[in-house]
Amino acid sequence: MLELFRFPGGVKPVSHKEASAAAPITRAPLPKLLVVPFRQSATGAATIQVVAGEKVLKGQIIGVAEGAFGSAVHAPTSGLVRAIESRMLPHPSGLAAPCAVIEADGEERWVELSPLDPFDSDPEIVRAKIKDAGIVGLGGAAFPSHVKAKTVIDTLIINGAECEPWITCDDRLMRERADEIVSGAIILGRLMAAKRIFFGVEDNKPAAAAALHAAVGGMPPPSPQPLSREGRGAFHADAQTIQVISVPTLYPAGGEKQLIRVLTGIEIPYGKLGPDFGVQCFNVGTAHAVARAVQHGEPLISRIVTLAGNFARAGNFDVLIGTPIDALLALGAPLPDTDRVVMGGPMMGFTLHDTAVPVVKASNCLLAMSPALFPPPKPAMPCIRCGACTRACPVVLQPHELYWYARAKNFGKTQEYHLFDCIECGCCAYVCPSRIPLVDYYRFAKSEIRAREREKLAADLARERYEFRQFREEREKAEKAVRLAAKAAETKAKLAREEAAKVGAGETAIAGEPGNTETALAGEPGNTETASVAPVNDKLALIAAAQARAAAKKAAVAPQNTAELTPDQQAQVAEAEARRALIDAPKDSA
Numbered sequence: 001m002l003e004l005f006r007f008p009g010g011v012k013p014v015s016h017k018e019a020s021a022a023a024p025i026t027r028a029p030l031p032k033l034l035v036v037p038f039r040q041s042a043t044g045a046a047t048i049q050v051v052a053g054e055k056v057l058k059g060q061i062i063g064v065a066e067g068a069f070g071s072a073v074h075a076p077t078s079g080l081v082r083a084i085e086s087r088m089l090p091h092p093s094g095l096a097a098p099c100a101v102i103e104a105d106g107e108e109r110w111v112e113l114s115p116l117d118p119f120d121s122d123p124e125i126v127r128a129k130i131k132d133a134g135i136v137g138l139g140g141a142a143f144p145s146h147v148k149a150k151t152v153i154d155t156l157i158i159n160g161a162e163c164e165p166w167i168t169c170d171d172r173l174m175r176e177r178a179d180e181i182v183s184g185a186i187i188l189g190r191l192m193a194a195k196r197i198f199f200g201v202e203d204n205k206p207a208a209a210a211a212l213h214a215a216v217g218g219m220p221p222p223s224p225q226p227l228s229r230e231g232r233g234a235f236h237a238d239a240q241t242i243q244v245i246s247v248p249t250l251y252p253a254g255g256e257k258q259l260i261r262v263l264t265g266i267e268i269p270y271g272k273l274g275p276d277f278g279v280q281c282f283n284v285g286t287a288h289a290v291a292r293a294v295q296h297g298e299p300l301i302s303r304i305v306t307l308a309g310n311f312a313r314a315g316n317f318d319v320l321i322g323t324p325i326d327a328l329l330a331l332g333a334p335l336p337d338t339d340r341v342v343m344g345g346p347m348m349g350f351t352l353h354d355t356a357v358p359v360v361k362a363s364n365c366l367l368a369m370s371p372a373l374f375p376p377p378k379p380a381m382p383c384i385r386c387g388a389c390t391r392a393c394p395v396v397l398q399p400h401e402l403y404w405y406a407r408a409k410n411f412g413k414t415q416e417y418h419l420f421d422c423i424e425c426g427c428c429a430y431v432c433p434s435r436i437p438l439v440d441y442y443r444f445a446k447s448e449i450r451a452r453e454r455e456k457l458a459a460d461l462a463r464e465r466y467e468f469r470q471f472r473e474e475r476e477k478a479e480k481a482v483r484l485a486a487k488a489a490e491t492k493a494k495l496a497r498e499e500a501a502k503v504g505a506g507e508t509a510i511a512g513e514p515g516n517t518e519t520a521l522a523g524e525p526g527n528t529e530t531a532s533v534a535p536v537n538d539k540l541a542l543i544a545a546a547q548a549r550a551a552a553k554k555a556a557v558a559p560q561n562t563a564e565l566t567p568d569q570q571a572q573v574a575e576a577e578a579r580r581a582l583i584d585a586p587k588d589s590a
């Protein structure tokens with residue numbers, strides 16, 4: 001026999017599962033209008049692929065997975081996309097998000113499906129298939145399964161504990177569709193190279209465990225082997241050992257870390273996850289969805305939802321994603337004193353703000369509440385520090401300390417006390433003699449911390465943008481200054497070149513005159529030294545010399561009208577020149 005381990009804390013609330021677990025799963029009728037949110041996973045919304053007025057087929061992709069952590073969204077039936085608009089989601093925040101409103105045509109015409117042989121396909125192709133099928137954790141976490149299936153592990157745990165009171169959707173699924181659950185588990189085990197697969201089922205579900213046993217018996221290799229505390233290395237690396245294990249009914253045995261602890265003895269510490277210790281966990285519903293996606297090509301467009309609590313007809317329904325919760329509630333016929341509806345169980349669920357919201361992939365149970373079934377809590381009393389909450393906490397936290405710091409809004413201290421390791425199981429509030437709604441305080445503190453982190457992130461982004469803008473402006477200013485300086489230098493160089501060209505032109509003009517052989521030589525081809533590189537002063541001297549020679553030449557060729565005068569005439573001219581000279585002479589010299 002496999003040795004089982006006990007996790008710390010835990011409580012044993014009354015299960016109240018009989019009524020809904022008694023009847024087989026019933027297919028919910030096709031509603032006239034379906035509202036399909038594009039955000040169906042814990043890690044983000046899908047990118048919208050359809051527009052209003054477009055016709056879609058059942059299973060057609062209407063939102064593609066974004067990035068490595070994205071998850072695809074599909075049309076749950078064939079029909080017409082009436083609108084793409086923001087609608088309220090079934091979420092504690094009550095916030096709205098983009099949804100496709102699809103009017104069913106009633107024909108249920110499927111898109112062409114493309115199944116895979118999981119044992120004859122590359123694991124990456126199988127993983128891509130799971131991603132494209134939009135499969136997320138159906139235990140309530142809605143984390144994309146293809147991301148979880150990436151790790152190489154030693155032990156795969158398929159979680160059929162379903163520990164929360166009232167909820168029975170996994171119980172009925174295991175009883176009715178055990179073969180597909182086991183197929184999905186084997187596919188997941190192969191993807192992660194798991195050496196062994198454990199199905200953990202609480203011992204208050206013997207029929208479900210028996211169905212899985214029968215399904216496992218028909219699967220190769222069928223031989224479950226006992227495992228001792230030291231026996232982790234006892235299996236051959238290629239062997240895949242599958243075992244169905246009944247675990248003691250103790251809430252919250254279905255918590256991931258708690259089930260890992262029970263089945264393997266491994267205690268996952270704060271801040272760590274199962275894969276850090278070679279263990280990965282999937283819900284039975286997720287394993288079933290994986291088998292449908294891979295072996296039949298069907299995307300995740302429906303899930304099993306429990307109707308429990310104050311209903312005339314409690315039960316489990318196979319419901320299309322996007323079905324209005326109002327329409328689903330009507331199938332169970334809520335009793336007249338129903339005063340609110342909780343999505344999830346009484347320990348971890350939350351009250352719906354509005355029952356017109358749609359069923360989503362994370363909707364495992366709708367619990368109708370009435371004052372008779374769930375009496376309003378009596379007023380909370382002061383904490384008496386009795387320590388009952390600490391003893392009940394399965395995560396070994398100090399709930400009363402968390403409560404004090406959350407109440408005082410000392411969020412730094414709540415984080416020091418590992419607030420984010422709290423799985424909101426409600427065990428502490430369940431045992432608190434002062435009836436303090438402890439989990440409400442933890443949720444409040446978590447949402448405040450997340451909001452502040454978002455604000456800080458937004459402020460950091462704004463600061464980074466501002467600093468980048470300043471840097472860009474400075475850089476542009478500097479670049480402009482460099483450009484202007486370069487332009488000025490170019491202009492100056494151009495002017496200098498033009499000046500030099502002018503000087504050269506004057507010299508060449510003079511050199512080109514007849515008789516001016518010296519400068520003509522400078523202008524000759526090949527005599528580039530004098531023509532192009534002579535300093536300016538040398539050039540000026542050359543110009544002066546050239547001008548003198550030109551003047552002399554001019555004088556030489558000027559008309560000589562005094563050359564043939566008589567001596568008397570010449571004497572008169574000389575006398576006149578002497579008088580002119582006397583007149584032109586400066587006065588002081590006169």
Ligand code: SF4
Pocket residue numbers: 382383384385386387388389390399400403428431432433434435436438
């Ligand atoms: S159980 Fe309640 S009263 Fe007791 S220590 Fe915890 S919070 Fe305080």
Ligand code: SF4
Pocket residue numbers: 389392393394395396397398399402421422423424425426427428429438439442
């Ligand atoms: S709700 Fe959180 S603090 Fe309370 S018992 Fe559960 S894990 Fe511990």
